[in-house]
Amino acid sequence: MRLVLLGPPGAGKGTQSARLQEKYGIPQLSTGDMLRAAVKAATPIGLQAKAIMAAGSLVPDEVVIGIVAERIDAPDAKRGFILDGFPRTVKQAEALAEILRGKNMSLDAVIELKVDEAALLSRIEKRASETVAGGGVVRHDDSPEVVRARLDAYRTQTAPVVAYYATKNALTSVDGMAPIATVSTAIDKVLGG
Numbered sequence: 001m002r003l004v005l006l007g008p009p010g011a012g013k014g015t016q017s018a019r020l021q022e023k024y025g026i027p028q029l030s031t032g033d034m035l036r037a038a039v040k041a042a043t044p045i046g047l048q049a050k051a052i053m054a055a056g057s058l059v060p061d062e063v064v065i066g067i068v069a070e071r072i073d074a075p076d077a078k079r080g081f082i083l084d085g086f087p088r089t090v091k092q093a094e095a096l097a098e099i100l101r102g103k104n105m106s107l108d109a110v111i112e113l114k115v116d117e118a119a120l121l122s123r124i125e126k127r128a129s130e131t132v133a134g135g136g137v138v139r140h141d142d143s144p145e146v147v148r149a150r151l152d153a154y155r156t157q158t159a160p161v162v163a164y165y166a167t168k169n170a171l172t173s174v175d176g177m178a179p180i181a182t183v184s185t186a187i188d189k190v191l192g193g
């Protein structure tokens, strides 16, 4: 099964992808996680991405497309994958289609988690305070100003990706404001299980 999860920061993509990874035994491919790992390891890509991510902007398409193309070639992704945080621009969506076409593969579903923007800031603040309470480290880009920049990037660069899949009749929208378990059930229904 090959899936794309779309939605703004704080929509619950990470939560749902982690569950789908368990349920279907396919890896969750989060470009945000991959880029954070590259920043931590100070690889050339990490060095390039660091300041961009800290500002809440998008890393250049070529960089992210290269990472994803390589990652979906790995053995654990042969049976499928869940893309979380990619594609984030129409150019990335087109590149993904091209990569999959070259492998005679296609997407089984593109699921949009629809949420009220007003709820997102408070969700992200809650995630940060829960992380602190649990002794974890809060993401640098979860400060209110950077979250605002990430939401702006979503609105201007990623919302068109939702439209891109909608015009191809490939999009299913799920209410991301519902409780986590309800969202999970709705996603399972889309996937026929």
Ligand code: ADP
Pocket: 008, 009, 010, 031, 032, 033, 035, 052, 053, 054, 056, 057, 058, 059, 060, 061, 064, 084, 085, 086, 087, 088, 089, 092, 141, 150
């Ligand atoms: P969220 O969905 O909560 O904003 P992510 O972990 O998906 O967080 O992404 C964190 C940051 O990583 C983004 O703000 C952006 O700078 C970078 N990033 C992740 N995925 C992409 C992508 N597909 N294209 C460009 N930049 C990306």
